[in-house]
Amino acid sequence: MRTGSEPVTARSPLRLRFWLSLWGMIWAAAGAAVFSVVGRVGWAAACAALVVLTAVDLVVVLRHIHQGPHYQPGRDVPPYDPPRTR
Template sequence: MRTGSEPSTARSPLRMRFWFSVWGLVWAAFGTTAFALTGRTAWAVVCGVLLVVVAADLAWVVHRMRQGPHFQPGRDIPPYDPPDPP
């Protein structure tokens, strides 16, 4: 919902989130491999779970990037009223 305080050209930082996900994917894969080779099974499982979470986030970011830009209200469309405080 627009409150009128954000710029009309605001965009989500998907490219930055993409590169953070790639960075996390590399480190989680490295951690999983390193802990598995050194016999630390619990840490390898933790890094493996993190690897799955980061891979799912990366897939979601790529999906959103492929959708392209969405409709953004222009300057001629008035903003919504801010929500009433509870």
């Protein structure tokens, strides 16, 4: 809901989310490799699951980035009234 108090220069956190996901995927892949060499199968499987999860997140983030900006109401559109709490 739009309240009128949003910053004029708000930016999307998608690029930050992309880099954090990439960083996490690198560390999870390294962890999976190290744990599999050491013989800790459970931890290696957990790290491999994190690699898959971050890869899916990267795909979603890249899809949203490539979609480009979406319509946002401008200054000429009045803000909605905040919901009344009972």
